[in-house]
Amino acid sequence: MRVSRGVWLFVVLSAVLLALVGIAAFKDTSSRDYLTIQEQYKKNYGGTFSLQVQELFPTFPEATVGGAFRTERCISCHVPDIATVGPEVAAQRLSQDFFKYEPNAKQIAADNHLTGIHPAYITSNGGENPPSINYTEFGADGFHPYSFILNGQTKPTTAQLPGFIPAFLNPANSSAKEGIDTVGCIVCHNGSRIGLEESDAHQNLIVNPEYAFTEGAALYYKNCATCHGGAGEGGTGPPLSNQDRLGFFNEDYYYRCIEYGFSDYEHYGSVMPNWGSIASDFHYDSKRDKQQPNPVRVLSEQQIQILIQFIRHWENYSTLP
Known part of the structure; x- marks a missing residue:
């Protein structure tokens, strides 16, 4: 009896689905560094929380x-017993553990003007x-006025910049x-929630939101x-406040945009200035490039950053x- 094409397609897709589930299960069981961090946290502070808590459900x-719940995994390592100790103790531990365990804590604190006091509340x-x-000061219902001159105009324009804390808070x-x-x-440290794995989350972290x-x-x-x-809506340059148009990128992409500008291969032919240095593989092409790159930073x-x-x-x- 001949098996129909639909049956074969079903079998193949089922096998693919099982393979994907298997890969996900393997990654979950083989990538649990947070357990070691939780064990160290428990040695430091005690408590009876489960060593397998993986995510926080904001309320x-x-x-x-x-x-469906929006979840985040930051809490898995940083304060896994936050539901027990509460926001004030959690805030204190976040700060002191950063200075205790981050090898480059002093430099990061200096670069980002960290005070050593983490907010417990909004x-x-x-x-x-x-x-x-x-x-x-920092909520989306408040506005900060900034003056600037739009490209092609001579008179200043005033932008009303809302704060970064969402209005629903x-x-x-x-x-x-x-x-x-x-x-x-x-909500404060990484609005897009694209960094769900440890390396990406730290890479894309807004260190000191204020x-x-x-x-x-x-x-x-x-x-x-x-x-x-004035609100990142775009003009001569692309929009920076519309993720559906700009896309979802890690910080290394933004860095290349700003550091190298049009001298970077991703922006050849654009008018984006190189605010930092010139890409090492850049060669000026008069037919492609609209200007010479800045010779100084x-x-x-x-x-x-x-x-x-x-x-x-x-x-x-x-x-x-």
Whole structure:
């Protein structure tokens, strides 16, 4: 009896599905470095939490879509017992463990202006008792005015930049203080949630959201807004605040864009300046290139990193790749 083509297709697709499930199971069982970190955490602080907790389920309304939960895995390593110890203790441990276990902690802290105090809550006016981030200052309902000149114009334009904390976390709309135990980490440190594995999450981390936002904005409106727009909407240059058009990229892509500009192979023929250095394999082509590259560095490496993190603030928590 001859087997129909549909049956064969079903068999093949079933085999592929089983193979994918097997690969996923293998990766899950062979990539559990977080267990070692959790064991060290438990030695340091004690507690009776499970050593296999893998993700935090934020509890604000936008953290669920239909019956699906938005999850994040930062907490798996950093404060696996956050539901027990609460936001204030968790915030304290986040800070002290960073300085204890990060080999380059002092340099990272200096580069990103870390104070050593991690916010435990989002409150209307911030404050240190308890440590809280200021929603009035950094919330999406507030606006910071910046002046810049659009490309091709002579008169200054004023942009109204909203803060980076999503409006759905406005403490005025909540009967209780929003703590990091219910809010999680990603809404401030990595809006797009594309870094779910350890290396990617750290690579794409907005280290100090408050500093990256304020210092990054100053750099952006001085150097970038003229082409990319007052709200990153694009103009002479592509949009930076529309993920559906710009795409979902790791920080190395943004770095190459800014550091090398049109001298990088991904931007040959564009008008993007090289704000840092000239790509080592670049050769000027008068038929392709619209200008000569800058012979001297305009932005430092650290300024470029801060600018990248500022741009990442435009990534939307509600959008996924």
